[in-house]
Amino acid sequence: MDTAFMAPMLQWGLDFIRLVQTFASPPLTAVMQIITGIGGMLMFIILLPLVYWCVDEKKGLHISVMVLLSVWINITLKFLLDQPRPFFEGYDPSLGMVDEHMGGLPSGHAQNTLVLLFIIASWIREKYFKYAAVIYMCAALLCFLIGFSRIYLGVHFPTDVIAGWILGGIILLGYFLLNGKIEALIAKGIGSDGNGIRLGMIASAVAAFVMIIYLPNDDALFPGGTMLGMGTGYCLNRRYVGFKSALMTERKGVVKYFILFARLLLGIAGFLLIYFAAGKLFPQNTPNHNLYGFVRYALGGLWISAVAPWVFVKLRLAGTAARTEPVSCETGKKTDE
Secondary structure (H helix, E strand, O other): OOOHHHHHHHHHHHHHHHHHHOOOOHHHHHHHHHHHHHOOHHHHHHHHHHHHHHOOHHHHHHHHHHHHHHHHHHHHHHHHHOOOOOOOOOOOHHHOOOOOOOOOOOOHHHHHHHHHHHHHHHHHHHHOHHHHHHHHHHHHHHHHHHHHHHHHOOOOOHHHHHHHHHHHHHHHHHHHHHHHHHHHHHHHHOOOOHHHHHHHHHHHHHHHHHHHHOOOOHHHHHHHHHHHHHHHHHHHHHHHHOEEOOOOOOOOHHHHHHHHHHHHHHHHHHHHHHHHHHHHHOOOOOOOHHHHHHHHHHHHHHHHHHHHHHHHHHOOOOEEOOOOOOEOOOOOOEOOO
């Protein structure tokens, strides 16, 4: 992107970063690195499966789709705009305290954490309505700290962070306006019969294809592959497993929370095993590394939404609900398998 017309604003951004970094110290830098890490992949790897496995699998699917959509939009805009970061050549290489390789506009940390945290805050508010203001203030404070940490560490101009917040707000607005209709469509389509299950799997494949067709590189493979795995796995769970994360009524007190912790620990361990094992099996220097990377993320999504729930059920760490029965295309009646 030609940044000549933005030169005054970017110069102001450089001056602002330099001003912020005059207060830098090793302890403060360590804190900022921790905060920026919270807004990265680690948060998604823990929170998205946590919601799916331990809170509500439908909510887990919804928030995963929204976060993956946000990540894809962010990566696509970074690729199209290709705005340099403050520490790139031609600006001030001394500002960068951590390494980044893509363009900086808009900030993914600012955008994606806003989407994630405010959706979660809206769910918490439903249960604790009288504390709604406090809940949203906590979410806003964490979003601000994550965005500020990116400026402090010299990896984003202030305008990158502001743009990320604005874009995240637009995505959130779309979610709150359309979520009810989308949820009803999913319940009607995926939850009605075997044909709906197949339709859901096809929709997941189409969404994944759209995400990678324009930008088939390492960065776009994460949202595309994970979308395919999560969507397909959710449909398979509805058809074959019947995992329901909330079915814990027969367990009370400490036992209940021990089981939820066991789910999370076992699930994350399995995910990391798949992720790193696939990385060893499909090294990046192979001719088809993009395809292998896509498969790697798809397997991770499939583990989260179908395989791990199946393991939980087999180990009696979770209960099951009625599964969707297949429907004969000829008679329209349920068939026995």
